[in-house]
Amino acid sequence: MNIIAVVLLVVWIYVLTLLQRAGLKYWLFLVGSVGLFVFYVIFIQPYLTQPLQSAVAAGSGVLGNATGLYSYDFLYDTLFIPTDEGSLSLYIDYECSGIIEIGTYLAMLIFFPVYNGFEKVVLSISGVLIILVTNMIRIFIICVMVRTLGGDVYFYAHTIVGRLFFYGITILVYFYVFTKAQVVRQRIGRFRYGLAN
Amino acid sequence: MGSMKKISWIKTGIMVPIILLVFGIWASYPSFALSAPISIDGDSADWEVIDGRNGSGEELSGLLRAANDERYLYISYQGNWASSVNMEVEIQVNEEDLISPYSPVLLNFMPEREVGSFGLQDGWYESISGAAGTYQTTLNAETLTQEGLFFEARIPLSSLGYSDDWSPMIEVTWVSLGGRRITAEGYGETQPPPEEDVDAEGEELTEAGEGSPETTQEAVEGPVEVPIDESDEEAVVGPNEEESSSMEEPLEDNPLDDEEPLEEEEELTPEAIEDSPGALSEEFLISEEALQMELNLLAIGDYLEIDGYYSDWAGVTHTDIYWNTRNIHQGAMVLQDDRIYVHLKESDTLNRMLETGAMHFYINDNILYDGQGYPTEDTSMMVALANVGPGNTMESFLDNLKDPGIYDGLGAFEYDGWPKRYLGEAAFTVYDKKHNPGDECEFYMELSEIADYFGVNENEIYTITAYFPRLGSQVMTVTGVSTGPILGAIMIVGMAATGMVLHRKRRKKEDEE
Numbered sequence: 171m172n173i174i175a176v177v178l179l180v181v182w183i184y185v186l187t188l189l190q191r192a193g194l195k196y197w198l199f200l201v202g203s204v205g206l207f208v209f210y211v212i213f214i215q216p217y218l219t220q221p222l223q224s225a226v227a228a229g230s231g232v233l234g235n236a237t238g239l240y241s242y243d244f245l246y247d248t249l250f251i252p253t254d255e256g257s258l259s260l261y262i263d264y265e266c267s268g269i270i271e272i273g274t275y276l277a278m279l280i281f282f283p284v285y286n287g288f289e290k291v292v293l294s295i296s297g298v299l300i301i302l303v304t305n306m307i308r309i310f311i312i313c314v315m316v317r318t319l320g321g322d323v324y325f326y327a328h329t330i331v332g333r334l335f336f337y338g339i340t341i342l343v344y345f346y347v348f349t350k351a352q353v354v355r356q357r358i359g360r361f362r363y364g365l366a367n
Numbered sequence: 368m369g370s371m372k373k374i375s376w377i378k379t380g381i382m383v384p385i386i387l388l389v390f391g392i393w394a395s396y397p398s399f400a401l402s403a404p405i406s407i408d409g410d411s412a413d414w415e416v417i418d419g420r421n422g423s424g425e426e427l428s429g430l431l432r433a434a435n436d437e438r439y440l441y442i443s444y445q446g447n448w449a450s451s452v453n454m455e456v457e458i459q460v461n462e463e464d465l466i467s468p469y470s471p472v473l474l475n476f477m478p479e480r481e482v483g484s485f486g487l488q489d490g491w492y493e494s495i496s497g498a499a500g501t502y503q504t505t506l507n508a509e510t511l512t513q514e515g516l517f518f519e520a521r522i523p524l525s526s527l528g529y530s531d532d533w534s535p536m537i538e539v540t541w542v543s544l545g546g547r548r549i550t551a552e553g554y555g556e557t558q559p560p561p562e563e564d565v566d567a568e569g570e571e572l573t574e575a576g577e578g579s580p581e582t583t584q585e586a587v588e589g590p591v592e593v594p595i596d597e598s599d600e601e602a603v604v605g606p607n608e609e610e611s612s613s614m615e616e617p618l619e620d621n622p623l624d625d626e627e628p629l630e631e632e633e634e635l636t637p638e639a640i641e642d643s644p645g646a647l648s649e650e651f652l653i654s655e656e657a658l659q660m661e662l663n664l665l666a667i668g669d670y671l672e673i674d675g676y677y678s679d680w681a682g683v684t685h686t687d688i689y690w691n692t693r694n695i696h697q698g699a700m701v702l703q704d705d706r707i708y709v710h711l712k713e714s715d716t717l718n719r720m721l722e723t724g725a726m727h728f729y730i731n732d733n734i735l736y737d738g739q740g741y742p743t744e745d746t747s748m749m750v751a752l753a754n755v756g757p758g759n760t761m762e763s764f765l766d767n768l769k770d771p772g773i774y775d776g777l778g779a780f781e782y783d784g785w786p787k788r789y790l791g792e793a794a795f796t797v798y799d800k801k802h803n804p805g806d807e808c809e810f811y812m813e814l815s816e817i818a819d820y821f822g823v824n825e826n827e828i829y830t831i832t833a834y835f836p837r838l839g840s841q842v843m844t845v846t847g848v849s850t851g852p853i854l855g856a857i858m859i860v861g862m863a864a865t866g867m868v869l870h871r872k873r874r875k876k877e878d879e880e
Contacts, residue, residue: 195874196867196871199867241684243682243683243684243701244682245670245682245683246683246701246702246703248683248701248702248845250684252686255841255842256686256688256841256842256843256844257684257686257841257842257843257844258844258846259700259701259702259843259844259845259846260846260847261702261845261846261847262847263702263847265847266847274860278860282866282867283870284866284870321844324844324846325732328846333854337854337858340858341858341862344862345862348862348865348866348867349862349865349866349869351866
């Protein structure tokens with residue numbers, strides 16, 4: 171499996187160079203971002219998942235401890251919410267960590283042709299942190315709702331309110347990074363960070 | 368002006384992520400407790416600063432050393448090698464002799480052990496959770512036979528019944544080496560004990576929390592002097608009956624009242640029970656002390672083990688389970704390595720065996736109840752603990768639990784009148800014949816077995832809920848909070864695609880111009 175992945179990685183890089191030389195920027199973006207996401211999942215995500223889970227659990231746990239509404243068991247990446255019915259333990263797993271969203275964002279940003287290298291670095295760091303913090307706040311919202319309104323609201327808190335918040339912020343980030351930049355540059359032309367006009 | 372504003376925004380864009388990054392790192396990394404710099408790796412170099420004393424037995428003779436910090440007792444031996452190395456040490460903490468099972472500690476160099484390591488067992492021949500031992504032998508250059516031996520071991524203080532957060536004075540008696548007694552050297556930066564606590568230490572030992580070794584020692588040593596109400600001993604399973612029997616119990620008869628008089632003659636209210644030293648209260652578990660305990664556990668990589676010792680559950684927040692607030696049981700449930708781990712602790716005030724015969728687990732909030740109020744078989748899996756192997760009837764299981772002891776090697780089974788499907792390991796601990804302190808048990812169930820029972824795939828399990836009708840009405844639920852990454856990815860790709868289309872239009876327009 172690893173050998174196949176490495177071979178595919180080499181092929182992917184070769185295809186990217188071909189697309190670059192041919193000036194096919196759309197296809198470079200498409201093949202590049204999809205490929206990068208796939209290799210991110212294969213090579214990086216296994217090592218990043220656990221620290222990210224712990225970071226999200228810790229960040230949400232800090233908010234819980236600060237408000238006294240819930241506690242967190244750091245060792246097991248679990249948030250513990252006492253409820254009228256007993257307790258609800260939220261286990262921060264792979265899907266909760268936001269690792270997919272971060273990977274998708276980075277994969278597309280790196281191959282998005284609008285920005286230069288420095289801009290991409292700034293947007294990568296700030297975008298990842300925004301996604302991370304938004305995810306922590308999403309979990310905090312779910313926990314607060316469960317604690318104050320009871321365990322029965324978990325489904326709505328998680329499936330509707332939490333996701334609406336998370337994807338609301340994410341859409342804003344994507345709008346500013348991928349869409350608005352295009353609109354602005356269509357109207358006023360190119361601009362660069364850190365350079366005087 | 369515009370460029371200044373732009374630069375200001377860029378600075379903000381850089382500084383904010385850096386600040387958040389630093390905060391994130393700070394928040395996600397624990398501040399580890401200071402501890403002795405002794406690693407259990409078979410290398411004697413880190414022992415050089417510790418003084419020792421020579422001791423000799425029938426075959427062995429060498430330098431004996433001991434050290435301790437706030438969490439561990441470390442011992443080492445450096446001397447000649449012998450064919451029979453197994454030995455035992457007796458331990459005294461703060462001038463108090465520890466009794467079985469906390470002392471003696473057996474150093475078991477069994478042949479099937481991994482080369483270079485050995486096991487440590489308590490007085491009941493049970494492995495000590497969190498303990499580790501390694502050894503190295505040296506060869507005679509001429510005869511190529513083993514002639515020298517160095518071994519070192521660490522023993523968690525919690526497994527010796529010590530639960531305070533300052534370094535105790537520990538004396539180690541090497542029974543197999545002429546009864547040589549040495550005092551462990553305090554190592555690392557440690558916090559001195561508060562004076563008033565030292566004075567009241569004897570009292571504290573008897574007031575230790577549930578499952579604490581001190582309490583257990585006393586329980587094992589002799590029966591509780593307070594007469595137990597008959598109704599308690601014969602408490603019958605089932606919520607209604609349990610409630611009626613325990614409600615009749617007069618407050619004065621409560622053993623906790625006699626052993627642990629509450630300050631200012633407080634009444635034995637639910638709050639008082641929760642706040643009593645024996646209770647694993649929520650306030651305690653979310654305290655900094657508990658957090659530090661969790662971090663310590665993290666530091667030593669001590670994950671949950673089904674061994675009948677419960678110190679590894681100390682960092683997990685527990686749920687109160689009860690039908691009436693005078694008898695509050697506690698439970699915890701954790702998802703780890705595709706297994707659901709469960710810990711149950713019987714109330715100290717009920718004086719009956721912990722009921723593990725009818726525990727219900729259901730998934731995805733999907734549960735239906737029959738006419739009698741019990742979960743139906745197709746929506747809930749009933750689980751019971753039982754002996755593993757032939758004849759694993761509930762009768763044989765209960766017969767085995769009559770005497771105080773740690774019963775590991777048990778199993779958690781799907782249950783429908785008798786144990787059926789094996790779900791995972793279990794352990795049960797009886798501290799006292801009269802079940803004061805209350806019994807404890809721990810077990811795990813493989814997620815795959817749970818999924819198989821309900822006819823779903825593992826990844827189709829969103830929540831798992833535990834309900835213990837024989838203990839209380841409260842349920843414990845473990846769930847995840849998925850971000851819904853597929854939906855998110857589709858949305859995100861759509862946004863980026865929009866940007867890309869706009870980009871292509873702009874390029875096309877530029878080309879035309």
